[in-house]
Amino acid sequence: MRVTSDKPLRGKTALITGGARRLGRASALAMAEAGADVAITFLHSAREAQHTVIDLSSFGVRAVALRCDVTDEKSVKSAIKETGRELGGLDILLNNAANYETVEFDKLTVKQWDAMFASNTRGPFLVSREALKLLRERRGKIINMGSLGGLRPWADHAHYCSSKAAVHMLTKVMAKALAPAIAVNCVAPGMIDLGEKAAAGFMKRMAKQTPMRRNGTGEEIATAVMFFATAPHFITGQIMAVDGGLGL
């Protein structure tokens, strides 16, 4: 008989990159609510990170915020070391930190292209590689944040879309390379409405084009992250679009 628990991550530890705000914060809160001790990283959002740590702690779990630039190898190494020290191990890594930018193809510079790949693709690779030792000790899990933009071409986002398509492939390669110790999966959000006033018109148009007739919420992305966080280890190498059918 399968017994379900209201704290399925009790006794587990999680690291969420870029977890101070928005979708990273939503996933961090879901994991803390499920009983996990949580480390979040931030780059510029120090104040938001402190608030998130307070909110995480309110679930009665251990929570810590670490500064980390995922484009910088030294910074990544020290954040992983600190995570091991603070949490005593690592069960779940959520590679969430990323950048998004709208640029017409003709105007896209090498600098913009390289910066996008440094954070969105090389970042998850670096953080995962450095976390391997800790994750192997716990038969852990890696969850990458991909994007519908990595599955469907968006004309003014060549660098972003390509960087996320690479994250989807990285997910599959790592799933094969790191098995049987570590399961690796990916959540690919579609249009997620985080309540930004500037995006309201765009969000309304996208909702009309979406089969589910609305955009997604941060909580729905966190639910998908929680699915992989609590899923059997036998589920690996999967890309789960959470997009209300927009990609169909």
Ligand SMILES: NC(=O)c1ccc[n+]([C@@H]2O[C@H](COP(=O)([O-])OP(=O)(O)OC[C@H]3O[C@@H](n4cnc5c(N)ncnc54)[C@H](OP(=O)(O)O)[C@@H]3O)[C@@H](O)[C@H]2O)c1
């Ligand atoms: N929002 C959506 O609708 C949507 C749709 C599809 C996919 N996604 C993906 O889902 C994830 C979360 O989305 P989001 O909209 O919440 O992301 P976001 O706000 O654009 O970025 C998340 C965090 O990434 C951190 N970050 C950026 N560059 C970094 C670097 N070099 N080193 C370390 N941290 C860095 C930032 O931390 P600081 O604030 O501390 O600087 C930021 O708060 C991303 O991977 C995104 O691509 C989101």
